[in-house]
Amino acid sequence: xxxxxxxxxxxxxxxxxxxxxxxxxxxxxxxxxxxxxxxxxxxxxxxxxxxxxxxxxxxxxxxxxxxxxxxxxxxxxxxxxxxxxxxxxxxxxxxxxxxxxxxxxxxxxxxxxxxxxxxxxxxxxxxxxxxxxxxxxxxxxxxxxxxxxxxxxxxxxxxxxxxxxxxxxxxxxxxxxxxxxxxxxxxxxxxxxxxxxxxxxxxxxxxxxxxxxxxxxxxxxxxxxxxxxxxxxxxxxxxxxxxxxxxxxxxxxxxxxxxxxxxxx
Numbered sequence: 001x002x003x004x005x006x007x008x009x010x011x012x013x014x015x016x017x018x019x020x021x022x023x024x025x026x027x028x029x030x031x032x033x034x035x036x037x038x039x040x041x042x043x044x045x046x047x048x049x050x051x052x053x054x055x056x057x058x059x060x061x062x063x064x065x066x067x068x069x070x071x072x073x074x075x076x077x078x079x080x081x082x083x084x085x086x087x088x089x090x091x092x093x094x095x096x097x098x099x100x101x102x103x104x105x106x107x108x109x110x111x112x113x114x115x116x117x118x119x120x121x122x123x124x125x126x127x128x129x130x131x132x133x134x135x136x137x138x139x140x141x142x143x144x145x146x147x148x149x150x151x152x153x154x155x156x157x158x159x160x161x162x163x164x165x166x167x168x169x170x171x172x173x174x175x176x177x178x179x180x181x182x183x184x185x186x187x188x189x190x191x192x193x194x195x196x197x198x199x200x201x202x203x204x205x206x207x208x209x210x211x212x213x214x215x216x217x218x219x220x221x222x223x224x225x226x227x228x229x230x231x232x233x234x235x236x237x238x239x240x241x242x243x244x245x246x247x248x249x250x251x252x253x254x255x256x257x258x259x260x261x262x263x264x265x
Contacts, residue, residue: 213249
């Protein structure tokens with residue numbers, strides 16, 4: 001049987017405005033935040049899409065690996081939101097009202113916990129793998145979470161579009177996220193704070209491997225931006241620690257499309 005699969009759905013990805021964006025240009029830091037956010041959010045969306053596609057296809061011998069893959073996805077969601085809540089939101093709050101973003105994170109906290117708990121119970125042998133149960137928990141989380149991921153980007157992008165374009169994109173709260181209120185120096189400080197926070201994530205065995213196998217390189221060939229030493233560790237250590245997880249990812253670490261279970265064309 002031949003299955004048609006695209007990591008672009010069923011949850012829609014967020015469009016990339018500039019696939020040649022220069023992440024090293026310090027004069028475009030406001031757009032850097034927007035582009036970085038889009039790429040990270042698309043990683044999350046592709047993870048949720050991959051769970052949806054692969055859940056009915058998992059071979060019995062791969063069940064434990066698939067559960068580990070699901071936990072890697074929820075762990076990445078946790079890490080991303082922790083960075084926002086501990087580093088980004090407090091600094092943006094100095095000039096922008098970020099309370100709505102914090103409230104939105106709370107709206108899917110229960111659903112995220114429920115998915116995590118089920119995956120952990122299956123991993124520990126306390127519950128059996130049930131495809132329909134997993135898909136139901138993923139749907140309960142995904143509907144609210146994916147809408148939030150799209151909304152957050154639309155608001156963040158608002159300084160880069162005309163009023164007519166903003167209206168067309170249905171961004172009604174433009175003043176909430178005017179990054180132009182920050183100087184280049186201020187945004188640079190925030191960017192460095194984010195980088196410092198992410199240093200703690202380098203010890204995670206799944207965070208960066210998950211990102212690299214859920215990123216479509218044609219969207220941004222040089223993303224994620226990491227020191228060469230960190231990329232070497234990811235490629236030669238990180239991707240091998242839980243190599244059985246990444247068979248469910250939509251891409252290989254080099255950007256090639258991947259399907260599960262592996263099959264000849």
